[in-house]
Structure formats: structure tokens, C-alpha cells
Amino acid sequence: MLRSLSDVQAEFAAALRDPAVPPPADVVGPDGGPAPRRFAVYRNNVLGALGNAVAGSFPAVERIVGKDFFRLMARTYVLETPPTSPVLMDYGVTFPDFIAGFEPAASLRYLPDVARIERAWRESYHAADATPLAPSAFAEVPNEELPEIVLGLHPSLRLVPSRFPAVTIWRMNVSDAPITPVDFSVGEDALIVRPDAEVEVRVVPPGGVAFVTALLAGETLGIAAEAGQSADARFDLAGNLAGLIGAGAFVEIRRGST
DSSP: OOOOHHHHHHHHHHHHHOTTSOOOTTOBOTTSSBOHHHHHHHHHHHHHHHHHHHHHHOHHHHHHHOHHHHHHHHHHHHHHOOOSSSOGGGTTTTHHHHHHTOGGGTTOTTHHHHHHHHHHHHHHHTSOOOOOOOTHHHHTSOGGGGGGEEEEEOTTOEEEOOSSOHHHHHHHTSSSOOOOOOOTTSOOOEEEEOSSSSOEEEEOOTTHHHHHHHHHTTOOHHHHHHHHHHHOTTOOHHHHHHHHHHTTOEEEEEETTO
16 A cells, blocks of 8 residues: 555654664665665764754853753754754754753753753844944934834844843853852843844843833833833833943834834
């Protein structure tokens, strides 16, 4: 009986992910007979390439846990999470969530957020280019109109909220700077953006995540400021705007719904 192509592909994929599954019957060697050794080599190459792709995307995580532990974690992820896109750069998007549920790493509660910063950094690096607004552009808006403006944000901008000092931990593990004590009682929300050639990672001020999230949703500056204030009483509109302007996060100013 002829099998459908989807059935053949599913059987092939299952055998790739599980060494205990025998090679599909359709996989034969030059002599027309079964080729388990050839398939095993191919399986190892595929798993190795995917593991290397994960390692290349999360160097700080690898440095924190060590190469051997990371290799185990990445292989487990690869076996459980096959690619859904032919673009290898897209692989690993769910790795931070996988880490959050990976029992051997449970004691490193900050690790998923460090991984989220790394993933956001990668996405930001490959995002579309856009020209940031000059600070003078805001000076041209009359004060009475400021609450009604809508601000377009750079396509590379990403947010990673964290109740841990994730930015500090990430920075210490992507450079040669010495490892210093970290205050785990202080959370650090991260803003990642690439205004020019370099990706920047900054700590967002109090209320900043709610503020920027509202701006990303297309809310006016006034409504976004209210969101920031509601999220944290320490929210400072001027300070948040100054930081975002300095980061090159804005690319457009619109009046109201125009």
C-alpha cells in the first residue's frame, strides 16, 4: 500500500528525534537494503546542527550554566521541539520558556529572563532599519498638543520584564568584565533597540514597561503616561521620554488618529 508523503515525513521526523525509533523502511543504502548506520550519522548531524544553533543564540546562558549542562539542556530542547521554520535563525524562539520548565535549572530562577534578553537581542539585531527621530522633533510640538500625539516606535524595539536583575546578569556574561555580587532583590526590566548598527540594552525606569507597551499599542502619549503611572507611582514621564529619545526608540510623531 502506498503511503502519503505526510505519513513518510512524520515517520522520518519521529526517527530523527528519537534514537530508539528505527529508521523508516523507505531509507535504504546503495545496495537497496536498510541503512541504520547512515541514518544514525544523519540524525547526529541534524541534532548537532540544531544544538549549535541554540548555543549560538544564547551565549550568556551557556556561560552561566557551563558547556556540558547547556549541551544537555539544548539537546533535550531539540528532541522535544523540532523546527517549524526553514530559517535556522528563527529556531530557539521558545527556548526561554523551555528553560523555565526545565527542572535541572529550576534553582536558577533568573535564567529564563536572561535567555529572553538574548532572544530579544537577536530579534532586534535582525529587525528592519528605521531612522530615529532627532530630539528637536519633540520641541516642535506645542505643549498643549503633547498628550494627544501618537509615537511610532523603532521596529527593532523589544521589552523583557523581569523581577530579577536580568540585565546586570546578562551584561556580566557577554563581556570580559569581572563577575561581581548581584542584588537579587532588585528587578530590571529590559529595553532592547537597535537605532543604528549596534543593539542597545537598557534598564527601563519604573512604570516604563506599561508606558512603552501602551505606545506600542498605538495609544496617545497622555493615555500611555496614565498607564505608566497606574503601573508604578514612581513613574516619571519626562525621565522615560528622555531615555527613549536617547535610545533612538522613536521614529514618528503623529497627531491623534492621523
